[in-house]
Every structure is written in C-alpha cells, then in structure tokens.
Amino acid sequence: MSERTQLDLVLRVHDQQIVDWAGRRCGNVDDVAIDGEPGGSATVKGLLVGRDATRRRRPRLLAFVAGPAFGDAPEVEVSWSEIEDITQVVKLKKDATELGLGAGDDRAAKWIERIPGS
C-alpha cells in the first residue's frame, strides 16, 4: 500500500456513518488508529468512535458542546478486522452492542419503551 493510498483511506473513512451488521446506525468515525513510526511502515489498527476521539479536532471555544457523550462510551476502538465493507457507510460484521457502540441509544430505549405507542 503506497503512502498516497493510506492517506486516501483515512480521508475516505473520517466522519463516515457506521452501521452494524443489521443496518443500525451506531456512530461516526471520529478518528483512525494507526500503528507505526515516522519513516517506517504504518498499519491501520481500527476506527475510533466517541467523544474522546474528537478531542484533537474539537474547536477549543466549543469544547463544552462535545463534552457530553450522550450516554455512549467516551471512546471505542473498533478493530479493522471487524469491518465488513466501506461504501457510503462503514459496515460492521457484528452487532453494535457487542462492539460497545450505540450504548446511548440502548440506555434511552429503556426509558422510551415505557411510554405507550413506542
């Protein structure tokens, strides 16, 4: 894989919607975890999802907005081997909950399900 291709890969997946095997939306790609050293080869370890993964890209003045994780884990690393396909979205091989994603929706669902018509 050339350097150019690696750069394209990061650009390609950054900020993309992630869906689990069943099509459930369960986060966006907030960062990419890359293993390697300057001058050496680099390997993509996986995708980072969650509030903490956006820290470096968060505008300082608006830091308070991205503070809450809205019930999600502060940061989840999804191993590259768990990715099924990359199209308009990043599709995972497994269930979101199994990978630690979408916890905020799972929590909110417990409250919403108590209301008639939910």
Place this chain on the structure above:
Amino acid sequence: MTKVFQISLGVLAAIGGFVDIGDIVFNAAAGATLGYQLVWAVVVGAVGIMVYSEMCGRVACIAKRPVFDVVRERLGYKVGLTTLLASQFVNAMTCAAEVGGVAIVLRYLFGFPYRPLIAVALLLLLVSVWFLPFEWIERVFGFGGLLLIVFAVAAVKLDPNLGALGHGLIPHIDTPSPLIWCYFAVGILGATFMPYEVYFYSSGGVEDGWVPPHDLKLNKLTAIAGYALGAVLSISIMVVAAELFVPQGIEPGFLGTVALAAQTPLGEAGLLLALLGMLFAISGAAIDTSLAGAYNMAQFFGWEWGKYRKPGGAPRFTVTWAAFFGLAFLVVISGVDPIFVTELSVVFSVVALPLTYVPILLVAGDSNYMGAHANGRLASTLGWLYLVAIVVISLAAVPLLVLTNMGEG
C-alpha cells in the same frame, strides 16, 4: 391520488418554509408597506430553494446522505460543530415561535386564554409526532396548510391591479425609504432559505425511502411543485395585504390581522379557513423545526434516526425532537413575543446559511460521489449564483435589521 400524496414531503417543507408564523406576518407587512414591489423576491427565493432542495433530495436519493451527514463529512468536525450549534439555535428559536403561533391561532379559534393554550399546543404537537407515521405527518400538516389557498381566492376576489402585480416581478424601488425596501427584500429571501427546510427535506427523502432512478423524478417534481405552491401562498398574502392594508394605512403586526384580510372579501367562511390553514401550516412548521433539530443531532453524532421507525426504534432521536418541543414551550411560556423570536432566528441563521448550502453544492456536483447524477451545467450555475446571493443575504441581514429598527423605520 397516490401521485398527489407522493409530493407531500415538498408541500410540508414548503409550507414550513414559506407560510410559517414569521413569514405570514412578514409577507403581510411587506405587502402593507410596499405593495407589490417585492413579489420578485418571493419568486427569486422560490427558485433558489427549489434548486437546493432538488440537489439535497438527489444526494439523499443517490447516496442516502441527508444534509448534516454531508456537512460533517465535507466541512470536517470543527466547522461542522459550529454549523450544528448555529443551526440548532435557529431551529430551537423557530420552533418556539411556531409553538407560540399555534397557541395564538387556537386562541382565535376557541377564545381561551393564551398561556394554557401553549400547553395544549405542546401536547397536540407531541402526540401528533409520537403517534403519526412520517407519511401521515406530511399529509395531514402539508395538505392541511394548503387551506391557506383561501388567501389566493381572496386575492382574486379583491380584483388586484394586475399591471402593478406584473411590475412587482421586476425589482424596482418606489419608496422614499430604500433601506426599508432592502430590509423586507433580504428578510423575504432569508426566510425562504431558512436552513431547517433542507435539513427536513433531505432527511424526509431518506425517510420516504427514495431510490433511483424513479424517485429522482419524484424529487424534482416534489421540490418544484411544493415550493411553487408555497410561493403562490406567500404572494397571495402579500397581494391581499397590499389591496386591503395599504389604502387604510394598516400595519399588520398580528396573525389575526392577516386572517381578517381573508374575511373582508370572503366572509366568516374565509376567516375560518384562513385560521384553520394557519393552524396546520404553523403546526407543520413546528414539526419541521423540531424534527430538523433531531435529524441534525443524530446525523452529526451518528445516532439511529428516523420517523419511519416507531419512537423506540430511534431513542435519542425521539428524545431530541421531544426536547425541542419542550424547550420551545419554556421559551414561549416565558411571555416572549413569538414573532420577535422568529425575527431573531433569521438573524442567527446568518452563520448556518452558507455553511449549510456550501456542502450540498459541493457534494451534488461531485461526480465521484454522484456518478452520472452529479449537477449538470444548469444546476451548477444556478447553485453558485444562489450561493453568492445567500452570502450577500447573510452579510446584509443584521445591519439592515439594526438600521431599520426591524423594519419600523
């Protein structure tokens, strides 16, 4: 009949964009102050929002990407977050104005005090969005809002000066106060481009499950027919106000004054239809803005979303739209004037406007993304022209608001 129902997304988006509480009063004030001089602004605005709605509907159809998905991807996290904040503030303020507007119309219809009716309005909206599927929200509030066609009938009955109406299609200043003219022109154009319309429209395209190639035609038809209807309603209100209020020197500052304009030529039935049309249109706009706020949050943070699911299927999305209604209730119950709130939201849309429309234009024109369905020469040219207009509107809105004392002179 099915074909008519298919364009209901465009009708609801346009009703919310063209004849919400702010637009109804603003268009009537423009007609009462300047006669037919700003008919062109409605037409120019309508063509612009048709161009951009068609684009974002096409992106939703081909790439299944609604606007805020595209905003974050194209502008990045930092600028995307700024856009999210600005647009959510506008959505919340507009939603508050609409909830207040629904309560005002209920007061005109039933005569009960205003404040308890704010709670009734909140309950009606919450129950509607909770229980009605997306397609029925589109149909009930979109087509219900079309009762405002009563203003078109009233306009015809008033036998308007067609020469002056035609002359109004050409921009011209015929007033001793050009700044007031500019204020109303920028206000009409700015209100037409309020960003929640495209958030709602593009997400609605995904909700309706649009797939190419069939739904590309439906998208075009929906955008053109929906916004054309909205423009006709806007112009009708302007015409009625010009015919009735200019001779008597009336400044319509209230919804009720505008509704009375339908009573003069059509009697009590006209008044009732005007009020019912306002009730549906303003409720539709309240739903547009609350759902737009929930779509934006969910798309920016990657949550599950969609009204095509039951509320429990997209829990944080559901909590967010309900929270928008709750926040709107708190704002209006505090006693603030809904029409003032809506004018304030136009000011804050200054930040959100260009940051919303730039990514739509970039993605719709990207052949890597859209393949053979990328913008052609016409869409591209119109898109860039309107983008320049949007930037000018954004820059001019606040100074004009201050210089003209919100159009009061």
